[in-house]
Structure formats: C-alpha cells, structure tokens
Amino acid sequence: xxxxxxxxxxxxxxxxxxxxxxxxxxxxxxxxxxxxxxxxxxxxxxxxxxxxxxxxxxxxxxxxxxxxxxxxxxxxxxxxxxxxxxxxxxxxxxxxxxxxxxxxxxxxxxxxxxxxxxxxxxxxxxxxxxxxxxxxxxxxxxxxxxxxxxxxxxxxxxx
Amino acid sequence: xxxxxxxxxxxxxxxxxxxxxxxxxxxxxxxxxxxxxxxxxxxxxxxxxxxxxxxxxxxxxxxxxxxxxxxxxxxxxxxxxxxxxxxxxxxxxxxxxxxxxxxxxxxxxxxxxxxxxxxxxxxxxxxxxxxxxxxxxxxxxxxxxxxxxxxxxxxxxxxxxxxxxxxxxxxxxxxxxxxxxxxxxxxxxxxxxxxxxxxxxxxxxxxxxxxxxxxxxxxxxxxxxxxxxxxxxxxxxxxxxxxxxxxxxxxxxxxxxxxxxxxxxxxxxxxxxxxxxxxxxxxxxxxxxxxxxxxxxxxxxxxxxxxxxxxxxxxxxxxxxxxxxxxxxxxxxxxxxxxxxxx
Numbered sequence: 254x255x256x257x258x259x260x261x262x263x264x265x266x267x268x269x270x271x272x273x274x275x276x277x278x279x280x281x282x283x284x285x286x287x288x289x290x291x292x293x294x295x296x297x298x299x300x301x302x303x304x305x306x307x308x309x310x311x312x313x314x315x316x317x318x319x320x321x322x323x324x325x326x327x328x329x330x331x332x333x334x335x336x337x338x339x340x341x342x343x344x345x346x347x348x349x350x351x352x353x354x355x356x357x358x359x360x361x362x363x364x365x366x367x368x369x370x371x372x373x374x375x376x377x378x379x380x381x382x383x384x385x386x387x388x389x390x391x392x393x394x395x396x397x398x399x400x401x402x403x404x405x406x407x408x409x410x411x412x
Numbered sequence: 413x414x415x416x417x418x419x420x421x422x423x424x425x426x427x428x429x430x431x432x433x434x435x436x437x438x439x440x441x442x443x444x445x446x447x448x449x450x451x452x453x454x455x456x457x458x459x460x461x462x463x464x465x466x467x468x469x470x471x472x473x474x475x476x477x478x479x480x481x482x483x484x485x486x487x488x489x490x491x492x493x494x495x496x497x498x499x500x501x502x503x504x505x506x507x508x509x510x511x512x513x514x515x516x517x518x519x520x521x522x523x524x525x526x527x528x529x530x531x532x533x534x535x536x537x538x539x540x541x542x543x544x545x546x547x548x549x550x551x552x553x554x555x556x557x558x559x560x561x562x563x564x565x566x567x568x569x570x571x572x573x574x575x576x577x578x579x580x581x582x583x584x585x586x587x588x589x590x591x592x593x594x595x596x597x598x599x600x601x602x603x604x605x606x607x608x609x610x611x612x613x614x615x616x617x618x619x620x621x622x623x624x625x626x627x628x629x630x631x632x633x634x635x636x637x638x639x640x641x642x643x644x645x646x647x648x649x650x651x652x653x654x655x656x657x658x659x660x661x662x663x664x665x666x667x668x669x670x671x672x673x674x675x676x677x678x679x680x681x682x683x684x685x686x687x688x689x690x691x692x693x694x695x696x697x698x699x700x701x702x703x704x705x706x707x708x709x710x711x712x713x714x715x716x717x718x719x720x721x722x723x724x725x726x727x728x729x730x731x732x733x734x735x736x737x738x739x740x741x742x743x744x745x746x747x748x749x750x751x752x753x754x755x
Contacts, residue, residue, distance in 0.1 A: 276479060306443055310446070321595055323451050325446075325448065326451065329443075329448065332443040333440065336436055
C-alpha cells in the first residue's frame with residue numbers, strides 16, 4: 254500500500270472531531286461510538302510513524318474540551334489505549350480481520366474502563382452496563398469500514 | 413562509487429520500521445504524568461479556565477459546522493409546514509398573548525404597589541433581573557453529567573451562576589462561560605442544588621438533582637413532613653440566584669421506610685429539561701449594599717444582633733455555614749447553597 258501522508262491523518266482526525274461534535278442526543282448519545290479513538294487506532298496500526306502515543310494524548314485533550322469534563326481524562330484514556338495499540342502493532346498487522354476486530358474491541362474497552370475509573374474518582378455515579386455500548390457500536394463501525402474497503406492491514410486469510 | 417551509494421541512501425525515506433523515537437513505554441509514562449498533572453490542576457486550581465476558553469474558540473467553528481446538517485433539516489422542515497398548522501398556531505398564540513396581557517396589566521399595578529410598600533417599610537428596592545434569550549446548541553456529551561450548551565456566552569455578558577429558565581420552569585444554572593457559548597448544568601444533575609419552597613404551605617427545603625433519571629430528590633426532610641404527592645415546588649428566592657416563585661418540580665413519590673429518619677421524596681421537574689430549544693438566562697440580581705453607618709446604627713441597640721441574624725437567615729435545613737461569616741461571593745461553583753442575599 255502507498256505510504257500514508259501526515260495530511261490525511263490530520264484530515265481524518267478533524268472529520269472524526271466533527272462527527273463527535275454533531276448534536277447527539279437521547280439514545281444516539283448513548284450508543285455513539287468513539288470516532289476519534291477509532292481513527293487513532295486505525296492510524297496506529299497502519300502508520301505508527303505518523304500517529305503515536307503523543308498524537309493520542311493531544312487528540313484526547315480536544316475530546317476533553319468538547320465533552321466539558323476535567324482536562325486530561327480522555328487524554329489519559331487515549332494515551333493508555335494508544336500504548337497498548339503501539340506495543341502490539343507489529344503483531345496486529347498479521348492478524349486476520351476477525352482477530353483484529355476482537356483486538357480493537359479490547360482496546361475500546363480499555364479506554365472506557367480507564368475513563369470509568371477516572372470518572373468514579375471524580376465522583377460520578379455508575380450508569381450500568383449500557384455504558385459499554387459505544388465499544389460495540391465502535392467495532393460495528395470498524396467492521397463496516399473494513400467491509401467498504403478500508404485497508405486496516407488485517408489479512409483475510411481465514412475468510 | 414560507494415560514496416555515491418551512501419549519498420543516495422541518505423536521501424531515501426527511512427523505513428517506518430526504524431523510526432520509533434523514544435520507546436512506547438517512555439511516551440506512555442510521560443503523557444500519563446502530563447494528563448494526571450492536568451487533571452489535578454483542573455480540578456483543584458483555577459489556572460486552566462482561560463486556556464479552556466481560548467481553545468473553545470478554536471472549536472467553535474467546527475461546532476457550527478457540525479450543527480449545520482440539523483439546522484438545515486429544521487429549516488427545510490419549517491419551510492414545508494402547512495398553512496393550516498401555521499394558522500392554528502397563530503390563533504393559539506393570539507389567545508395566549510391576550511391572557512398574558514391581562515396578567516401583565518395586573519402585574520404592573522402589583523409591582524407599583526409593592527414598590528410603594530417597600531418604600532414605606534424603608535427596605536431595599538427589589539431587584540429587577542435582566543434576561544437574555546438563548547438557544548440550546550447541543551446536549552452535553554458526557555453521559556455522567558446532565559448539561560446543555562447554549563449559544564450565548566461572555567460576549568453576550570453571561571456570567572457563571574446565572575439561572576436558566578424556560579416557559580414552564582427552572583431548568584438549570586450556568587456553570588461555565590465560554591466566549592461564544594456557555595455550559596448549563598441542569599437541575600437534574602447530581603452536583604446541582606436548588607433552594608425551593610412548597611407552594612401549598614411555604615415549607616423551605618433544598619432540592620438536589622438525582623443524576624441518573626430525570627428527577628430531583630428532597631433529602632433531609634423528616635418522615636412527618638407536610639408534603640403530599642402533587643405538591644408544586646417553586647424557587648424560594650432566598651439564594652440570590654433564582655428569582656422567587658418559578659416552578660421547579662412537582663412531587664411524584666414519597667417513600668417512608670421505618671429504618672430511616674428521613675422521608676424519600678422524589679420530584680419530577682416542571683421545566684422541559686429535554687424538549688425545548690429556547691431558554692432564558694436570568695442575570696444574578698445585584699443587591700445594593702447598605703451604607704455602613706446604617707449597619708452600625710442597626711447593630712448598636714442590640715450587641716447580639718449579628719449572631720441572631722445569622723441564625724435567622726440559616727432557615728435552610730442544610731445550610732453548611734452561617735450566612736454572615738463570608739460576604740456573598742461571586743458564585744463560581746455550581747453549588748447554590750451559598751450565603752444568600754440579604755433582602
């Protein structure tokens with residue numbers, strides 16, 4: 254595949270940010286996937302030289318700003334998730350699509366759990382298992398993107 | 413020859429495989445520490461307010477862009493509303509206006525009378541609040557809190573602490589002000605408390621948001637309290653934030669359990685917390701400070717007047733501090749249980 258450009262990384266991140274900023278409400282807010290994290294995971298798998306832990310942290314700051322929470326919550330969650338994604342990046346490229354999907358799901362869950370811990374420290378009440386729904390819609394979105402031809406590096410050996 | 417090859421090699425883009433910079437773990441440690449430091453600074457100190465405001469300005473155009481699709485949809489929808497519906501709506505509005513006009517006429521005379529009586533009693537002038545109409549831009553994105561963002565901000569002289577009201581009742585309080593927008597914490601949020609009064613018997617209490625469902629709690633009231641289902645709760649006006657007499661909630665459920673000295677009272681907010689677009693931001697009433705010689709004159713005859721005063725004004729069941737220990741501070745946090753304005 255052709256080398257990715259830094260421009261396309263930024264462009265996709267801005268598009269994801271606009272998706273986050275859409276006026277979500279009600280049920281849609283509850284199942285809204287974490288667009289920015291998905292984009293970051295995609296770029297970490299595909300071009301780890303362009304997108305790394307630092308990028309994830311910086312993007313996390315903007316998500317913090319958009320959600321209006323305490324500065325640094327999303328930044329920390331994204332940093333930790335990006336760390337796991339980077340550590341296993343070379344292995345991840347060898348996975349087939351289904352394995353990759355499972356791995357992305359784990360990454361999304363990690364970020365949500367970190368966030369949950371931080372929010373609980375800050376005094377929030379638990380909101381039930383529905384909290385993890387965005388991870389599921391997240392991998393559905395990933396699956397759709399792969400189905401539509403997005404090259405995430407996963408090999409369709411098993412398929 | 414070999415030099416030339418070397419020269420060529422240097423200009424080749426280095427394979428991504430080798431460009432890794434500091435190890436991933438080092439990056440993780442660095443950025444984690446940075447975010448933890450940020451969190452500590454943001455939650456305990458107030459250094460980051462201006463940073464947040466300036467970054468929010470950067471985000472504002474993106475926000476407007478993101479709002480365009482729904483805006484366009486609404487505009488198209490409005491354009492194609494039928495003639496019949498518009499006529500109907502017009503008729504209803506006219507009737508409504510007539511009713512309100514009559515009520516307003518009464519209000520004028522009442523206001524005059526009130527002013528006159530106040531002059532007779534030589535009390536402070538009642539304060540007239542100014543209001544700004546705002547439109548809800550979007551619902552808060554954090555599932556753990558109940559917030560909305562309104563399209564009026566510092567530029568429109570909005571201040572943190574202002575009450576937010578819609579046609580049917582109080583919906584919240586401004587907790588964070590950005591240059592072009594502001595964040596409103598709804599009364600159903602866990603961190604917001606609002607002083608209320610039961611309309612039927614004038615009982616004062618403080619309502620707290622429940623957080624998870626769209627309800628309010630009335631904690632710390634004894635089991636024998638005189639509250640019934642269907643009682644209307646209105647703002648008491650003694651907090652210096654909310655104008656008195658605005659509808660807040662209706663009592664929907666009262667549970668009395670033998671193992672608790674307090675009744676569990678659940679109320680449903682009257683204001684359309686979830687379904688209106690236009691809201692009214694009511695400015696914080698400024699109370700004129702009494703001239704100091706007047707205060708001295710009042711204090712002289714009775715040396716113990718001050719502490720007494722403090723006790724009297726602590727009529728709220730859960731007033732944390734006596735009202736006279738601190739001058740009324742500018743409300744910055746979303747906690748409304750602050751010393752209220754002396755009337």
